[in-house]
Amino acid sequence: MDMNEESSEARKLKCGDTSKCFELLESILDGEVDNSKEMLKEKLAKCQPCFEHFHLEQAIRDVLKNKCTKQAVPNELADSIRRQIQEIK
Amino acid sequence: MSEVQRRKYSQEEKNGIFDGEFMPHIDSMYNFAYRLTFDEDDAKDLVQDTYLKAYRFINSFEKGTNAKAWLFRILKNSFINEYRRKSKQPAKVDYQEVETYYNSDDVDYQSTSDMRADSVKDMLGDEISNALNSLAVDFRTVIILCDLEGFTYEEMSKILDIPIGTVRSRLHRARNLLKEKLQGYAKNMGYNTDEEE
Numbered sequence: 001m002d003m004n005e006e007s008s009e010a011r012k013l014k015c016g017d018t019s020k021c022f023e024l025l026e027s028i029l030d031g032e033v034d035n036s037k038e039m040l041k042e043k044l045a046k047c048q049p050c051f052e053h054f055h056l057e058q059a060i061r062d063v064l065k066n067k068c069t070k071q072a073v074p075n076e077l078a079d080s081i082r083r084q085i086q087e088i089k
Numbered sequence: 090m091s092e093v094q095r096r097k098y099s100q101e102e103k104n105g106i107f108d109g110e111f112m113p114h115i116d117s118m119y120n121f122a123y124r125l126t127f128d129e130d131d132a133k134d135l136v137q138d139t140y141l142k143a144y145r146f147i148n149s150f151e152k153g154t155n156a157k158a159w160l161f162r163i164l165k166n167s168f169i170n171e172y173r174r175k176s177k178q179p180a181k182v183d184y185q186e187v188e189t190y191y192n193s194d195d196v197d198y199q200s201t202s203d204m205r206a207d208s209v210k211d212m213l214g215d216e217i218s219n220a221l222n223s224l225a226v227d228f229r230t231v232i233i234l235c236d237l238e239g240f241t242y243e244e245m246s247k248i249l250d251i252p253i254g255t256v257r258s259r260l261h262r263a264r265n266l267l268k269e270k271l272q273g274y275a276k277n278m279g280y281n282t283d284e285e286e
Contacts, residue, residue: 023261030235030260032242052206059206060267064236067214068221071123073116077133081115081140085107088144089100 015049025054110156139164162248208275220270228263
């Protein structure tokens with residue numbers, strides 16, 4: 001979702017209700033709001049704090065996904081589980 | 090494990106479910122367990138216990154439904170009931186942090202408003218990982234489930250036994266806390282924040 005091309009000229013500098021708006025933006029990023037595309041586009045075009053929050057949240061999600069590397073699973077773990085299952089069968 | 094055991098799988102079916110639906114999630118399960126316990130041996134034990142319980146209660150699992158969420162719920166409950174108790178650090182510190190943030194409405198974004206998307210993008214994996222790991226377990230858990238494992242709010246609600254509204258607000262608080270931690274790293278590392286301009 002690239003919203004970077006929106007002009008910042010028309011955006012208001014203060015958000016009327018950051019708590020409510022930011023929580024909504026987070027829900028949108030989490031894919032929990034249906035048909036959010038138009039609403040999001042309008043919100044980001046009109047409100048600078050919402051615009052910045054959206055991009056910050058998006059960046060944090062990206063780094064969490066890409067940089068919080070998965071812990072390597074010990075090789076013997078799956079075998080050990082299967083062995084124990086065999087014992088209780 | 091409160092589900093009524095309403096079916097009885099044959100041995101062959103049990104093996105099929107276990108190998109086909111449960112074992113493919115072992116990587117995510119171990120990663121979750123490690124991020125809860127911070128200890129390789131504890132994480133291994135926790136995952137092993139979870140799979141043994143899953144097998145023992147396999148008749149309460151409906152074939153073809155969300156095995157990953159079902160397994161995560163067992164793992165989370167095992168962690169709370171067994172591993173958290175024997176943890177060296179008392180859990181009450183976590184709850185204090187939770188209480189403080191749940192009871193204050195005015196903490197939102199005041200201290201994180203100068204955090205920038207670009208400074209987050211420049212951060213290293215270790216910094217992000219350390220920031221996540223430093224969160225109280227209840228907050229850490231919702232971020233892991235949502236952002237690392239991609240569970241929906243509804244799935245998280247079932248895994249954690251809390252209403253969807255609580256999932257949403259806990260995530261919101263967790264993200265604010267994470268941003269605070271990240272901002273601390275950003276300042277220490279000399280990354281760009283508005284305060285420095």
